Amino acid sequence: MIAQSFQYESPRTIKEAIELLQKYGDDAKILSGGHSLIPMMKLRFASPEYIIDINRIPGLSYIKEEGGMLKIGALTREAEIEHSDLLKKHFPIFGDVTKLIADPQVRNMGTIGGNLAHGDAANDHPAVMLALNATVIAAGPDGERAIPIDEFFFGFYQTALQPDEILTEIQIPVSQHGTGSAYHKLERKVGDYATAGVAVHLTLDKNNTCTSIGIGLTNVNPTPLRAARSEQALFGKELTEEAIAEAAKYASEDCSPSSDLRGSEEYKRAMVAVLVKRMIHKAAERAKA
Amino acid sequence: MPSYTLDINNKIYTVDVDQQMPLLWVIRDFVGLTGTKFGCGIAQCGACTVHIDGNPVRSCSFPVMGAVGKKITTIEGISANIDHAVQKAWIELQVPQCGYCQSGQIMAATALLKRNPKPSDSDIDAAMQGILCRCGTYQRIRKAIHRAAELV
Secondary structure, three states, X not given: OOOOOOEEEOOXXXXXXXXXXXXXXXXXXXXXXXXXXXXXXXXXXXXXXXEEEHHHOOOOOOEEEEOOEEEEEOOOEHHHHHOOHHHHHHOHHHHHHHHHOOXXXXXXXXXHHHHHHOOOOOOOHHHHHHHHOOEEEEEEOOEEEEEXXXXXXXXXXXXXXXXXOEXXXXXXXXXXXXXXXXXXXXXXXXXXXXXXXXXXXXXXXXXXXXXXEEEEEEOOOOOOEEOHHHHHHHOOOEXXXXXXXXXXXXXHHHOOOOOEOOEOHHHHHHHHHHHHHHHHHHHHHHHHO | OOEEEEEEOOEEEEEEOOOOOEHHHHHHHHOOOOOOOOOOOOOOOOOOEEEEOOEEEEHHHOEHHHHOOOEEXXXXXXXXXXXXXXXXXXXXXXXXXXXXXXXXXXXXXXXXXXXXXOOOHHHHHHHHOOOOOOOOOHHHHHHHHHHHHHHO
């Protein structure tokens, strides 16, 4: 339960942090909330030689709307997201997801940037970000770059972030009228990783036609998965029970969950179908409200 | 070893500890406040819960540097004479069985009542879900939080 020895750095600016990352490269890990990383280090699943704690860098924690974009600073704690009035009003999906992430003490520390940068398909924000079509902003030695969420997740604990880059902000297009979103995960007990999780974000016009749709899946694939075929089955179509059932079927076919203590592959596929249906209905209800 | 200045229970402590040390070990082994417990050590059980600026967090996975400049409150700091409403309710309803998790439970309960003076059952369940009790005293914990809400 004691981590392998490491050197601790606490830079005060992003520039300093990037310089440290350039110096230490792959041997360094960024610490934000630390509630995934520190347990992993104590269990010796990870043994970085250098820890670069970015908590002392000011200006990375905020939730604001700017130029049609919702912008969330990478160091914004899950608890701040959970209790944000702006998000409660415009993005109730954040209320759904944060309440399901671990427990209150973890949410007081855990950050949205860390949840994404960790690159864990079992984390909950990745699927939500896929559904919301988010863009990730990363700062590196040559300045900032924007990474579309579909190009962000690469593999097991791997993201598009380079060893000398820091995730600084998440941008989400603010939805137009008639948009609703919802997230739920099935879990064995409170605070567990998902057996299966589904995020849906959709827009309906007055004819009940689906004019935008995003569906993301949690922990049923080696990487966070966009249910692309399900989206196509709904986009531009009337949101009928048949269309929803088709979308649910495609999502359960296109994911690739592994059998483990949380359930068999078949069970997880079945749960994906159930959750896709439920979340589409819930998002549609919110879109009409 | 670097020296850190910490504000714990409104007292200033200066400790020379390894920079790698999580706050829990500093509080227990260097400051000598042993009311905060080591449970799992990997942010799963909640026995090590303390308040940082009023918010409950797990001190076993909290870098000591992260606490510099913040107000740390441990179980020893919530009242001078064990007369906080939560403590009174805990005694009145005889909540603990083995007691090991209870300082964590009480820290989470006091933080909850500060934010929400009249919590419902589901508010309590949501706020307390981060602390495991092996003896299964959850029913009494819930009852005692309602009782503490009356006593405040």
